[in-house]
Amino acid sequence: MPTRYILIGLAAAIALTLSVVEYQAELRGIRQAAEQAVQVRANLINRYIILMRQNVYALDSTIEDRYLEARRTGSLARELESIRPFVDYDVWGVSGAAGEGGIESLSGTLTGTSVLARRPPELDYELTAVFSAESQFRTLLEHVPEVIWVYYTSLSEFIYIAPDPAVADFRFSDVLYTKEFWSQAEPSVNPEGRQIISDLYDDAYGQGLMISLSSPVVVDGRFLGIASLDLGLGLLRGATGFGEALGESILIDENNRIVARRADFELGETYDVDHREDAWIIDADGTRWRSAIVARDELRLLHRLPRSTLYWNGVRESLLVWAVLFAMLVLVAFSVRLREALAKVTTLMNRDDLTGLLNRRGIQEAYRPLRELALREGRDSALLLLDIDHFKHINDSHGHEVGDQVLSTIADRLQAHVREYDLVCRWGGEEILVFLANGDAEVYRAIAERLRQAVDARPMSSANVQVSVSGGLTLFASDESLVKNLQRADRLLYQAKDSGRNRIVSDLPDV
Ligand SMILES: Nc1nc2c(ncn2[C@@H]2O[C@H](COP(=O)(O)OP(=O)(O)OP(=O)(O)O)[C@@H](O)[C@H]2O)c(=O)[nH]1
Structure with missing residues (x-):
């Protein structure tokens, strides 16, 4: 599964969990507010009754x-x-x-x-x-x-x-x-x-x-x-609605008959609920009930919190947090897509269209860490500059399209014959630069020769063109720039051309 989906899925799971946690917290808050209101209202009624009893x-x-x-x-x-x-x-x-x-x-x-x-x-x-x-x-x-x-x-x-x-x-x-x-x-x-x-x-x-x-x-x-x-x-009526709480409080007598509530009621109307102090009771309709004793056992304050009131208010209170979480999710998805797009653009900027090899810009970025590593490990690195022999002639006699196919095939063969960490770059029109690290003179010479042979091995393109490359191989002087090093490789390449082509000339010391 692409990383993009894993990341977005993870963010969605976190957002969902947080949403549920937030919703549960809101429901808890609503219930706690009701519990407090019941206590405060019951106390108020209690004190009032005590005062009247004293009178x-x-x-x-x-x-x-x-x-x-x-x-x-x-x-x-x-x-x-x-x-x-x-x-x-x-x-x-x-x-x-x-x-x-x-x-x-x-x-x-x-x-x-x-x-x-x-x-x-x-x-x-x-x-x-x-x-x-x-x-x-x-x-x-x-x-x-x-x-x-x-x-x-x-x-x-x-x-x-x-x-x-x-x-x-x-x-x-x-x-x-x-x-x-x-x-x-x-x-x-x-x-x-x-x-x-x-x-x-x-x-x-x-x-x-x-x-x-x-x-x-x-x-x-x-x-x-x-x-x-x-x-x-x-x-009493006022006290049943004192303070802020969802739902309604109802004062009832020991026979469950309503004594007072904010809303209208009929004389003798009852509320038959299995009261248990300090506990929420849920009836068959999902309505939540809480109760408190008032005036010893003669009166009770019931608090009624319908399911829909609880849930809808939970949703309403959670909406802002949910909106923020959703916005964050969208932002995560957006930034993941943006990172992918950026990575694509960077790849396009660092690669050559025709051959898929690194371009000049690409190798400038890629060779540095390899060179640093080689330096730290006390190893030499090397540059191999390859140039297709008589490429103009191929273009002239088979057409530019065949020339392109040849270029592309050479790139594939070179890529197939280097090591995983060697860098192959299309330096110019028909010039290919290979940066070699993690070896010694003998290894580099062997690789260069292997690459030359890979191109020369068999004809390429639909036109069956036989192509060879010449190359200049030189050790990379780490105190000099890439361009300076390239000038040495270029001179060696010319020597290879001058001495008959389809060969590698190197200034690497014999081991
Ligand atoms: N088809 C094709 N041709 C290219 C491309 N880039 C450069 N060339 C051609 O490569 C040829 C290079 O020719 P020259 O530099 O004269 O040398 P050469 O013919 O390869 O001969 P030597 O290098 O001396 O062996 C030119 O004809 C360029 O037009 C490309 O992307 N596609």
């Missing part, structure tokens, strides 16, 4: 503390005096809402059954505790943008909820005890009294999708009620 816990503790204080001191909240019946709705209560005959000190609305009308002392302590936590209700509503509702629901059939809904729109009813915030948090299902994050639900009052954080209020081991916060999804 509920603070509310819960305040109500517990204030209850104990009211019981100890016997001092009751002034708001108790304002509790009155809302006759149209069959509840008792008091509201901070204008138009409800409300009192300004309240940010919420209290409603309950008739039990509020004939209150035992414990109920007064509980109501006092709730009213005393008013500043917390207010602070949460005013300073935590995600908080939609803050409320305390009592086992003694009342609810205090802020901000203050109109009694016509919302008031206490037994149905509240069937709601998730109650049914999941109350002691029979939650004996340790831990905080509960509800499932996602749609607010009855039209505030959109939300989740509740609920914490049971227990005083001296007695369960009184539940303090709750309703949180809108704005921040």
Whole structure:
């Protein structure tokens, strides 16, 4: 196989390998960015939930503390005096809402059954505790943008909820005890009294999708009620898209139901994926999944990276490197072709067209290294100048074309009878110069004679022409130029011509 194909093939193999390596690195980069984003987003959501849990816990503790204080001191909240019946709705209560005959000190609305009308002392302590936590209700509503509702629901059939809904729109009813915030948090299902994050639900009052954080209020081991916060999804939604990463993050609950994501979703929509933390999972569609735990085990952040998104972005990111590699490949192919063309041109410049022998320029370049070598090894080198005998006559009697054939045949015969490293050059019209190295006088004489005989051996060309050559053989004086050496060889050649032709005259010493 030509070197050209080997070189280009090698460059193509290297470019292909680098392309694959680059593509793999891009895919790895995309996956790593997604891994980092999942971690950062999960942390963000986690911190947010912790903060909100602390808020509920603070509310819960305040109500517990204030209850104990009211019981100890016997001092009751002034708001108790304002509790009155809302006759149209069959509840008792008091509201901070204008138009409800409300009192300004309240940010919420209290409603309950008739039990509020004939209150035992414990109920007064509980109501006092709730009213005393008013500043917390207010602070949460005013300073935590995600908080939609803050409320305390009592086992003694009342609810205090802020901000203050109109009694016509919302008031206490037994149905509240069937709601998730109650049914999941109350002691029979939650004996340790831990905080509960509800499932996602749609607010009855039209505030959109939300989740509740609920914490049971227990005083001296007695369960009184539940303090709750309703949180809108704005921040959770924002957190699922925080930072740069391909694919999308989806917050789900322990039943795999979606809690938040950037894109729209239906309430109750699920994502059933076999989660394994810190590992990529590939499903049957080739979609990659990564997950992180949020809020202990109650929520999880799933990251979904579709196969096409991964691969196409891998391709897009690799394109520039691929283009550079392709350009380099083209450059390699081009330079290989250029080197070949240059080598061809050099050969053409150094060779004679007719005979294929070295020309003057060619031998000037080629003989030097041979001479250097001969000098280093302490050997002589020699020049043999050959001239075709009566060549003019051949041209005249057989034509120039035959003359050319003769020249070419002589070149072939000489070339066939020299050693591999001897140089044969067409010096002029019918003059041929042979540079001999790596021998001694006897060897050179023998070669010269062999060459003369090779020409003389048999007729040549279609015209059957018998041709001979005469030659001058001289040792190469390395302190003199090629031309100077040639002048000596030329003189010897003339002597050969003068003394009858078809012979070699040399000035080489006898060995
Ligand atoms: N056909 C052909 N003839 C060439 C070429 N180059 C030189 N010649 C001829 O070679 C002849 C050389 O003739 P001369 O120098 O007079 O000498 P000669 O006839 O060879 O006689 P001697 O050298 O004295 O033996 C001329 O007629 C040139 O035209 C060539 O490339 N092709």
